[in-house]
Amino acid sequence: MTTQIIQKPEIQLPLLAVGSSPDELLTLEDASKQTKLSKRKLQLDMASGALAYLKFGRAVRFLQSDLHDYILARRVTHRRDR
Numbered sequence: 729m730t731t732q733i734i735q736k737p738e739i740q741l742p743l744l745a746v747g748s749s750p751d752e753l754l755t756l757e758d759a760s761k762q763t764k765l766s767k768r769k770l771q772l773d774m775a776s777g778a779l780a781y782l783k784f785g786r787a788v789r790f791l792q793s794d795l796h797d798y799i800l801a802r803r804v805t806h807r808r809d810r
Contacts, residue, residue, distance in 0.1 A: 750793040753782070759790045763799065773798070 760767045773779040778801070780794040 750791070750796070752792045753789040754792060754795070756788055756790075759795055763795060 754762070756767050756770060759770055763770070770779060774781050774788070779798050780791070782789045782791070
C-alpha cells in the first residue's frame, strides 16, 4: 500500500494591511479593523481556541499570519442543497 499526499491548492490572500509582514504584531483593535469583525467576536474565538494569540502580561497581540489562517479556516467552499 502506498500513501498518496494530496496537496491543497495554495490560496493567495492579500495581506490584510498594506505594507504589513506575515509576522507583524497587531492589537485587538487593529485585528478588529482588519477583519471587520467586532472585538467581542475575536475575544470569543480567542476563548474557544479558534483564534491564536500572544500574551505579554495583560497585553494581547495577534500575528498577521494567524489572522490569515483564522480567515481561511472559515472559508465555505460548498453549500448543501436545501
